[in-house]
Amino acid sequence: MKFIKIVTFDFMNIVRNPMLLIVNTLFPLILIGVMGFVMSSVFGGEGSMSFYDYYGIKMIIFTALLIAMTASNTFMEEKVKAGNTRIIYAPVSKTSIYLSKLISTYILGTISYSILIFILQYLFHLNFGGRNILYIILLINILCLFGCSLGTLFCCFFKCEEGANSTMQIPLFFFLFFGGVIFGVHRLGKFVAALTNLSPIKWVNECAIRIMYDNDFSIYRPVLAFLLIASIICIIACQIIFKPEEYV
Amino acid sequence: MNTVVTVKNLEKSYNTKKAVDKINFIVNAGEILGLLGPNGAGKSTTINILSTILSPDNGEITILGHDLKKDINLIKQEIGIVPQDIAIYEEISTEKNVRFFASLYNLKGDQLNNQVKEALELVGLYDKRYDKPKTFSGGMKRRLNIACAIAHKPKLIIMDEPTVGIDPQSRNHILESIKILKKSGITIIYSTHYMEEVEEISDRIIIMNEGKIIAEGTKEELKQKVNDETTYYFNLDNLNNLNDKQFYKIDGVTKVKILKNTLEITMENSKDNINEIISVITSNNCRIENMGSKKASLETVFLELTGRNLRD
Numbered sequence: 001m002k003f004i005k006i007v008t009f010d011f012m013n014i015v016r017n018p019m020l021l022i023v024n025t026l027f028p029l030i031l032i033g034v035m036g037f038v039m040s041s042v043f044g045g046e047g048s049m050s051f052y053d054y055y056g057i058k059m060i061i062f063t064a065l066l067i068a069m070t071a072s073n074t075f076m077e078e079k080v081k082a083g084n085t086r087i088i089y090a091p092v093s094k095t096s097i098y099l100s101k102l103i104s105t106y107i108l109g110t111i112s113y114s115i116l117i118f119i120l121q122y123l124f125h126l127n128f129g130g131r132n133i134l135y136i137i138l139l140i141n142i143l144c145l146f147g148c149s150l151g152t153l154f155c156c157f158f159k160c161e162e163g164a165n166s167t168m169q170i171p172l173f174f175f176l177f178f179g180g181v182i183f184g185v186h187r188l189g190k191f192v193a194a195l196t197n198l199s200p201i202k203w204v205n206e207c208a209i210r211i212m213y214d215n216d217f218s219i220y221r222p223v224l225a226f227l228l229i230a231s232i233i234c235i236i237a238c239q240i241i242f243k244p245e246e247y248v
Numbered sequence: 249m250n251t252v253v254t255v256k257n258l259e260k261s262y263n264t265k266k267a268v269d270k271i272n273f274i275v276n277a278g279e280i281l282g283l284l285g286p287n288g289a290g291k292s293t294t295i296n297i298l299s300t301i302l303s304p305d306n307g308e309i310t311i312l313g314h315d316l317k318k319d320i321n322l323i324k325q326e327i328g329i330v331p332q333d334i335a336i337y338e339e340i341s342t343e344k345n346v347r348f349f350a351s352l353y354n355l356k357g358d359q360l361n362n363q364v365k366e367a368l369e370l371v372g373l374y375d376k377r378y379d380k381p382k383t384f385s386g387g388m389k390r391r392l393n394i395a396c397a398i399a400h401k402p403k404l405i406i407m408d409e410p411t412v413g414i415d416p417q418s419r420n421h422i423l424e425s426i427k428i429l430k431k432s433g434i435t436i437i438y439s440t441h442y443m444e445e446v447e448e449i450s451d452r453i454i455i456m457n458e459g460k461i462i463a464e465g466t467k468e469e470l471k472q473k474v475n476d477e478t479t480y481y482f483n484l485d486n487l488n489n490l491n492d493k494q495f496y497k498i499d500g501v502t503k504v505k506i507l508k509n510t511l512e513i514t515m516e517n518s519k520d521n522i523n524e525i526i527s528v529i530t531s532n533n534c535r536i537e538n539m540g541s542k543k544a545s546l547e548t549v550f551l552e553l554t555g556r557n558l559r560d
Contacts, residue, residue, distance in 0.1 A: 002352055009348055016339055083337035083345070086396060088301055090352035091324035245302045 003096045006087060010104035013080050020070050024112045028063040032056050032120065049127070049213065056126040057136070057208050060113060061201060062181045064143045067109045068168055071151030075101040076161035088244040098242050102152040102235070109144035113137070129212040135220065136208055143204050146227045149234035156242040175201045200226060250277040252404055252435045253298065258307035260293050267293040269459035270307075275404075275437060280430055282450030283439040284546075286554060290459040291439045292332070295408050298437065299329045312403055325353060328402035332409045334393045336381050342392055343368065343377035346399050353400035367399035370425050387418020394422065398429065405429065406437045411445060423449055443546045453546070457554045470549045477502060480522065482511045482529060483538040490532055498524045 014020050036052035074080070075098065087097055114137050121128040129136045150171070154164040178185055178192075179201025186193040196202045200223075207223040210216035253275035260268040268290045275281045285291045296302035298311065300320045309316035311323045336345050346364045355363060368374040371391035381389055390410060397405060407426075411419045426449055430436060440446060446453055447467055455463040455470070463470055484490075490511065492504040500519025505512040513525055529536060 002354075005348075005351055013337070013339075079339055080337060082333065082335050085331065085333070086329075086335035086349055087352065089299060089324065089329040089331070089335075089397075090349065091321045092352060245296060 002090075002092050003100060006092065006096060006100040007104045007107070010074055010080075010100050011107055014070065014074055014104060014108050017073070017077075017079075020073055020108075024063065024067065024070060024108055025116070028059055028113075028116055029120075031059040031063070032126070035059060052124070053127040053212075056120055057128065057212065058181050058205065060117060060120075060140055061143065061179075061204055061208070062176060064109065064113055064140050065147045065172060065175060065201060067105060067144050067147040068151030068154070068172060069165055070108070071102060071105040071148045072155045072161055072164045072168065074105050075152060075155040076159075076164065078161070081161070085247060088247060094242060094244050095239060097244065097247075098152055098156060098238050099235070101155075102148045102238075105151070106145050106148045109148065110141045113140050113144060127212055129208075132211050132215065135211055135217070139204060139208060139211075139220070139224065142224050142227045142231075143200075146200070146231045146234075149231040149238075153234040153238050153241070156238045159246050175199045178202060179205055181205065200230065251275070252277050252312055253437070254308075254310040255294075255298075256308040258294070258297065258309065259305045260290075260297060260302070261305055266459045268297070268304075271456075271459075271461050273454055273461060273464065275435055276452075277435055278430065278433050279451040280426070280436045280438055280449050282446035282453040283437060283456065284443070284446055284453060284550065285456035288458070289456040291456055292408060293459075294456070295406055295437070295439055299327070299331075299406055300324055325400075326403050328397035328400065328405045330394050330397045330405065330407040330410045332412065334389050336389065336392050336396060338382040339380060341378050341380055342373055342384075342395075345381065345392060346395050349396045350399035355400055363399050363401060367395040370398065370428060371395045372421055372425075385415070385418070387414035387421075390414050390418060391422060391425075394425065402434070404435045404437070408439045409441060410438075411440065411442065419445075443550065447546055455550060455553055462553050463549070467546060470546065473549060473553075476517055477514050478517055479503075479512055479514045479542040480525065481540055481542065482513075482525075482536055483509055484511060484529065485535045485537055487511060487534065489534065490529070494528050494532075495525065498528070501525075 032052065032055050035055035036050070039051035039055065075084070084097075117128050117133065117137050117140065120126040121133055151164070151168065154168045155161070158164040158167060176182070178196045178199040180186065180196060181201060186196050203219065203223050203226070207219050210218070211220065251274050255271060255273050258268055258271045259266070271290075271294065283291050283294070293302065297304050297309065297316075300316065300323055304316075312326050314322045316323060343364060346367055347360065350360055350364055350367070365374065368377055371394050373388065373391055373395060376384070376388070381392055384392070394407075394410060411422050423445060426436060426438070430449075438446070438450065450467065452464070452466055453470055454461055463473065487506055487509070490506055492506060495501050495504045495513055498521050500516040500521050501513055502516060503512075503514035511529070515521065515525075526536070
């Protein structure tokens with residue numbers, strides 16, 4: 001019960017922060033619109049996959065991973081960190097403290113990205129798998145969970161928002177760049193192509209494209225399993241690393 | 249008298265540095281225990297251990313009958329912490345702050361409403377309950393910091409420098425609130441840098457230095473420790489003829505200071521030779537315009553015991 005109270009309170013704290021709200025709601029829409037428009041203007045928009053379709057799924061993946069930054073803000077942003085400190089003194093377990101930040105951010109991401117995908121498919125007619133849309137939503141939601149877990153882990157490790165965010169940018173950049181979110185980096189040579197296999201984003205991207213255009217679910221379960229296992233590893237690491245006294 | 253806190257052989261080290269070195273003390277029910285010490289004395293470490301957020305290396309601690317090692321959640325349920333850094337949410341209303349933190353102690357319904365109201369009234373913020381703390385002065389934020397710690401009606405409140413950096417009006421308000429809490433039977437551990445606050449509200453005082461307790465007792469008992477000497481001061485019209493050697497010849501004089509217009513002489517209490525001092529002054533054709541004596545204060549006790557000022 002206390003855990004639910006803290007999660008609800010943390011969720012409301014995110015919603016009260018206009019920046020976090022915009023980054024997780026309007027920002028993906030703007031990103032898709034801008035990228036789709038610019039690329040359509042440069043390369044033309046004919047073919048089975050429009051640039052809006054292409055960047056629709058890629059930018060949703062991009063922002064779903066970047067929710068790691070929202071998680072670190074929820075945990076240690078200046079305005080909420082002071083208040084969060086007092087929770088440590090209350091009779092709640094240390095697991096509740098970091099897990100509530102993770103779950104509240106995940107709930108925001110889940111609601112936001114699910115609504116966005118529905119809007120993009122049914123209002124703006126972008127391809128998110130047609131009747132397979134729920135599979136895409138689940139995939140994005142599990143990626144969001146991974147992002148939240150990663151952000152929380154970095155907070156537990158670095159103990160401050162600044163340190164967590166600045167260091168977290170390195171793996172996030174690696175995942176996104178080699179995941180081919182902006183462009184297909186595998187074209188840069190065999191070595192780079194091999195590196196792309198190390199990015200979970202490459203596999204999420206690949207999985208989504210296969211479902212959306214080929215109705216191919218062959219890597220769906222392995223990708224979900226990988227993201228879930230990676231999330232669980234992050235959470236276990238949080239449990240080991242997080243020491244409330246270092247937060248005070 | 250019931251004992252609320254018992255600390256035995258408490259030890260805590262950071263790497264090789266001993267922050268707390270085998271300290272023992274008790275806190276009696278209903279008393280205010282003042283914890284004094286300069287920076288690095290081990291006060292905050294002790295408070296963090298008692299607040300259950302820091303584990304001791306060694307020692308036994310019992311709080312309200314519960315073993316700190318085994319019953320952390322039971323202890324947390326019954327204590328209230330006022331941390332040195334203000335621990336509130338600035339972006340939500342004053343009442344929501346208190347309500348949220350109180351709800352973490354299993355309060356709900358009318359009980360929650362009433363206790364939130366009582367806490368806000370006690371710190372004088374009930375009229376500001378819909379305002380956001382970001383609009384508050386430092387003193388008001390500190391008062392809210394206290395309200396958040398007391399709304400669940402703890403039996404023991406641990407306050408770590410709750411008045412640091414605030415205006416006198418807010419400080420007075422906080423001190424009055426603490427006196428009211430004490431009257432209602434709550435036990436308080438109060439750490440501060442302000443000697444006058446300790447003098448005003450504490451029943452007993454513990455002085456820490458370099459991780460150890462160097463003195464403990466009521467303020468009268470502590471003053472007694474350095475009360476072997478009295479310092480007399482004389483405002484004179486002319487100090488040019490005076491020589492400190494003349495005074496050191498008097499039996500019992502331990503210290504002589506000749507300042508711009510004042511002569512200060514410290515003398516052992518057992519040797520009451522004030523008349524001889526006056527004779528020396530008058531024999532040097534000096535007229536005494538004013539005179540008096542200084543009693544030992546907690547500040548002098550502290551200086552005597554630690555060799556440092558409290559704010560060093």
